[in-house]
Amino acid sequence: xxxxxxxKYQAGxxxxxxxxxxxxxxQGQFSNDLSAMTVDQVVYGLWLNRKGxxxxxxxxxxxxxxxxxxxxxxxxxAAIHERLDAYLIMExxxxxxxxxxxxxxxxxxEAAQARACAALGIELPSEGAFCEGQGPVVAFxxxxxxxxxxxxxxxxxxxxxxxxxxxxxxxxxxxxxxALSEDELAALAIEGKTPQIGRGFGELDLPQELGLEVDxxxxxxxxxxxxxxxxxxxxxxxxxxxxxIVGIEDPTTFSQAELPVDLLxxxxxxxxxxxxxxxxxxxxxxxxxxxxxxxxxxxxAGEVEVSLRRExxxxxx
Amino acid sequence: MTEVEQVAAALRxxxxxxxxxxxxxxxxxKRAGQIAExxxxxxxxxLAELLRLVKAGREGETHEPSx
Numbered sequence: 001x002x003x004x005x006x007x008k009y010q011a012g013x014x015x016x017x018x019x020x021x022x023x024x025x026x027q028g029q030f031s032n033d034l035s036a037m038t039v040d041q042v043v044y045g046l047w048l049n050r051k052g053x054x055x056x057x058x059x060x061x062x063x064x065x066x067x068x069x070x071x072x073x074x075x076x077x078a079a080i081h082e083r084l085d086a087y088l089i090m091e092x093x094x095x096x097x098x099x100x101x102x103x104x105x106x107x108x109x110e111a112a113q114a115r116a117c118a119a120l121g122i123e124l125p126s127e128g129a130f131c132e133g134q135g136p137v138v139a140f141x142x143x144x145x146x147x148x149x150x151x152x153x154x155x156x157x158x159x160x161x162x163x164x165x166x167x168x169x170x171x172x173x174x175x176x177x178x179a180l181s182e183d184e185l186a187a188l189a190i191e192g193k194t195p196q197i198g199r200g201f202g203e204l205d206l207p208q209e210l211g212l213e214v215d216x217x218x219x220x221x222x223x224x225x226x227x228x229x230x231x232x233x234x235x236x237x238x239x240x241x242x243x244x245i246v247g248i249e250d251p252t253t254f255s256q257a258e259l260p261v262d263l264l265x266x267x268x269x270x271x272x273x274x275x276x277x278x279x280x281x282x283x284x285x286x287x288x289x290x291x292x293x294x295x296x297x298x299x300x301a302g303e304v305e306v307s308l309r310r311e312x313x314x315x316x317x
Numbered sequence: 318m319t320e321v322e323q324v325a326a327a328l329r330x331x332x333x334x335x336x337x338x339x340x341x342x343x344x345x346x347k348r349a350g351q352i353a354e355x356x357x358x359x360x361x362x363x364l365a366e367l368l369r370l371v372k373a374g375r376e377g378e379t380h381e382p383s384x
Binding site: 088094 | 351367
């Protein structure tokens, strides 16, 4: 059973999209299918540019017939607003950007998740749905790595949200749940091969290069910005780069600000980029985007050697 | 001639049918108002830019924002 853990944070983005054409507009922009979405459902996906590169990611929550809210862990409100605003021409929809990202708490472990929901007076959401309580607060299943994580986000209010997060914090601490650090959060994402879009991953990347085509892209939904490239890559079957977990002796060699760092082979040829690093129970780890054609075991990032973990190597046992 | 009628006439010239042109015109004017408020520009300038985009789209030109 997953251990009880939690992480308090401020999300990067919150925007609301309202109006009779809101769903149709979002459907024409988002990489995932929103056409069958009903009220109280949540869908994760991406905002792409014309070339199919990732501009940002979002969880899209349908709060009402004509009312949606977009949330992102790391992408900024301004980036998503700019992307959508540029393509809102004739649809009857209005974008409203929150002045700052909402406060939230990520919770791992069934006991902790149940306790957090009980403390807030909301139900535990089912897969693909979200629950909303007074505040307003929303809870849905997030993407922080391989383990199921419950996201609880306070959509409005600053002081009030902080106080309620402290209430949840107290409940979880009483349960013996462990508070995670930023580094531990990054390690979970790396071990789960879950790229943090907006933090080291995004604008240089196609969804397929990050393994996001499985959960974040619909190949059946029809037209949206970036769809032509997605369809072509889907038909071709593969891309030239992919995500690889790497081992690093001392990950503190790199600060997040210094990333990305080029990964070179013995001949000095660039084979990829190291995008995120953390220190996990397995030692220093990183997540890199590496050329699919490279079949060696090691690459160099500056003076540091990184070892590429082979697919299928155990990481959680 | 009202604002909606003027814009609808422009849209008809671009090939829109009568009923469709009226709906599109009303929506373009509403959107121009939003943009004017957001960006602090004249509504007529916002409307001109939207009509330019509609024309470009009709001619098959792609539109990519600055990012």
